[in-house]
Amino acid sequence: MKSIYNFSAGPAILPAAVIQQAQEEMRDWRGAGMSVMEMSHRSKAFIAMAQQAEADIRDLMAIPDHYRVLFLQGGASTQFAAVPLNLFNATKNQADYYLTGAWSKKAIAEAKRYGQIHVVADTSAQKFTTLPAPGSVKVSPDAAYVHYTPNETIQGVEFHTIPDTGDVPLVADMSSNILSRPIDVSQFGIIYAGAQKNIGPAGLTLVIIRDDLIGKAAENVPAMLNYATHVKAGSMYNTPPTYAWYIAGLVFQWLKAQGGLPKMAEINQRKAAALYAAIDQSDFYHNPVEPTYRSWMNVPFTLTDDTLDAPFLQQASDHGLETLKGHRSIGGMRASIYNAMPEAGVQALIEFMSEFERTHG
Ligand SMILES: *Cc1c(COP(=O)(O)O)cnc(C)c1O
Secondary structure, eight states: OOOOEEOOSSSOOOOHHHHHHHHHTSSSSTTSSSOGGGSOTTSHHHHHHHHHHHHHHHHHHTOOTTEEEEEESSHHHHHHHHHHHHHOOSSOOEEEEEEOSHHHHHHHHHHTTTSEEEEEEEOGGGTTOSOOOTTOOOOOTTOSOEEEOSEETTTTEEOSSOOOOTTSOEEEEOTTTTTSSOOOGGGOSEEEEETTTTTSSTTOEEEEEEGGGTTOSOTTSOGGGOHHHHHHTTTOSSOOOHHHHHHHHHHHHHHHHHTHHHHHHHHHHHHHHHHHHHHHTOSSEEOOSOGGGBOSSEEEEEESSGGGHHHHHHHHHHTTEEOOBOOTTTOSEEEEOOTTSOHHHHHHHHHHHHHHHHHHO
């Protein structure tokens, strides 16, 4: 088999051990005589697997008992609507949003359909290369919630501290940095994430929601978008994304075997530091993000001479370094280095970059 390192932003690399186990269990899941894909979501076997996955993520993230964990479909983009639809009501339909990059921009555009949105932090004038300083953002006391994007996957900016919003529930789109380090879940009202970056395959969306925020949606909110529906049915109101749920469960077990989120944080920080150091020490490569707010997960960089972009990508691919092309809105390159990217992959990229600079600089 061809051995490569996949730097895709999403769907993204999964741990090799997880793919291997999925392959071994593909046709006959632990003696069931069928694959997980062919199993009823109401079967004992699947329910046990699903419950184990929930127990494992609760354990990994130290999720308090007064939070529910939902395994849904529709991607993070569906949550852009679900959040206001569940948290706005007849007496309160305003929310505060941070505008810090392409994904928060989309979340804002969607939320505006349902209520009054106040953009309380806006880094668009800095081309999303920085973030508001901790403590500098004022929350409206009347806001139903405050929404922010802890890691902007496209721009490569990441909050390394959690905003303090007092009694106003904090909602986070954690699609691209969930499980990358320990966080204090009790500081959030809702955390949501599309699975395809740091959890598992596309098709699964994780929602972690505090009990008091459930059951507030208006009567006309579609059942499928109402958190209460899914809480009541244990994420099985309709057919859940069973295979993706199973793979996510394998990833959670893999994370525990690695030493959990404290260990992942240590490794992720080391990987990011090495790559940023390689970029910063050269005039050939450039990352525009203010160092304090650089992402541990997504590292965009440009070549000073952009006519070298195509040869860079081609030769990287020849070296087994795949999917390094930057997002179409930004150009240049982007290395996504999620949990499943081994340190050896980052080292291989750094060595290739140095060699490419030597031969083209
Ligand atoms: C990828 C991504 C999304 C979109 O996720 P979908 O599951 O494709 O809807 C939203 N927010 C962030 C931060 C992302 O990285």
